[in-house]
Amino acid sequence: MAARRRSVGRPLVHRIPPYVPGKPVEEVRRELGLTDVVKLASNENPLGPSPLAVAAAASSLAAAHIYPEGDAPLLRVALARRWGLDPDGVVVANGADNILTLLCLSLLAPGDEVLTCAPTFPFYERAVLVAGGRLVALPLRQYACDLPSLAARADDRTRLVLLCNPNNPTGAVLPREHWDPFLAALPPHVVVALDEAYAEYAEPGVLPDGIGAVRAGRPVVVVRTFSKAYGLAGLRVGYALARPDLADLLRRVREPFPVGRPAQAAALAALEDTGHLERTLEVTRRGRERLQAGLAELGLRSVPSQANFVLFEAGCDDGWLCRELLREGVIVRPGGPFGLPGHVRVSVGLPEHNERFLAALARVLTSRLAPPPAAAGA
Numbered sequence: 001m002a003a004r005r006r007s008v009g010r011p012l013v014h015r016i017p018p019y020v021p022g023k024p025v026e027e028v029r030r031e032l033g034l035t036d037v038v039k040l041a042s043n044e045n046p047l048g049p050s051p052l053a054v055a056a057a058a059s060s061l062a063a064a065h066i067y068p069e070g071d072a073p074l075l076r077v078a079l080a081r082r083w084g085l086d087p088d089g090v091v092v093a094n095g096a097d098n099i100l101t102l103l104c105l106s107l108l109a110p111g112d113e114v115l116t117c118a119p120t121f122p123f124y125e126r127a128v129l130v131a132g133g134r135l136v137a138l139p140l141r142q143y144a145c146d147l148p149s150l151a152a153r154a155d156d157r158t159r160l161v162l163l164c165n166p167n168n169p170t171g172a173v174l175p176r177e178h179w180d181p182f183l184a185a186l187p188p189h190v191v192v193a194l195d196e197a198y199a200e201y202a203e204p205g206v207l208p209d210g211i212g213a214v215r216a217g218r219p220v221v222v223v224r225t226f227s228k229a230y231g232l233a234g235l236r237v238g239y240a241l242a243r244p245d246l247a248d249l250l251r252r253v254r255e256p257f258p259v260g261r262p263a264q265a266a267a268l269a270a271l272e273d274t275g276h277l278e279r280t281l282e283v284t285r286r287g288r289e290r291l292q293a294g295l296a297e298l299g300l301r302s303v304p305s306q307a308n309f310v311l312f313e314a315g316c317d318d319g320w321l322c323r324e325l326l327r328e329g330v331i332v333r334p335g336g337p338f339g340l341p342g343h344v345r346v347s348v349g350l351p352e353h354n355e356r357f358l359a360a361l362a363r364v365l366t367s368r369l370a371p372p373p374a375a376a377g378a
């Protein structure tokens, strides 16, 4: 039966691993019979969306029978103004994931190579495979992208370098001083995609100036999203900032109407609601510090994070620990599926969520006699 099924579909599609999302709260409630479940597994905004964004989305619904403007002109112009770029260099799409797929579809011919450092955001592999490319992953250095090694590895076959900074799932940032030498060392036919899904959360001055490189005409595509700091993950809006000729390539392969009316309206309002963003960043920075301090008190090492999540060394099997935490009503993400066995990623929540997680973790680690050891690897 399996062999018969395999005869249908392009061979490259069979090589694409199925996506495993964080467990939905509803599913955990149902399966474990728990009423009070906290999800700290998908790096969502614990404050929710900006109320102004919700109102804007709601009032757009009366025009739901009319196609949206495919190129999201109001949002595009607002983003161009925000970042000091030509509006022709801004491409809005159905989430940052969609931007990554468009990049691969527009840049890769079958067999072309894409470089990245892993463990990183698992979707990269899928985007590259769908386009028929080959992803070559070098190891992270100190949990962040290793730019000198990537530059040394880039050759005639390389078309794209995918950088995640801050890196998901580690939260670490690449050394800023590596950025300019990296761009200078890359062959001119290589495009750099700088995925800054978590850039808003980073302390000022720690990230390289990717948008500055775009302004300077370098072959750099900065990828951003409204899903994380702007709290609109459910509406699906992401965007690329790039040289107009590169942006034009993305527009050619994009669907005609990738972002719905409510999503465009909400993103525009969210961008203008700087108060909500400030509150989000404040809650996140405090929560991040609290999680790191709480983990240290439990004797657990965490990776210094510039994002809205913290990766820590569990000191035991990560799958086991996540299952035990699930029984306590706390959903977090095991590192194993990312290629980081023995690690766990926890998203920063509201203060009470962070306390709930730390208390559950303390209970699990102290009440069980012998947690199974971490698997070898990474």
Ligand SMILES: *Cc1c(COP(=O)(O)O)cnc(C)c1O
Pocket: 094, 095, 096, 097, 098, 121, 164, 168, 195, 197, 224, 225, 226, 227, 233, 236, 237, 238
């Ligand atoms: C969440 C995330 C994205 C996806 O963002 P969407 O806009 O929701 O598609 C992209 N890159 C990284 C590294 C992420 O963690």
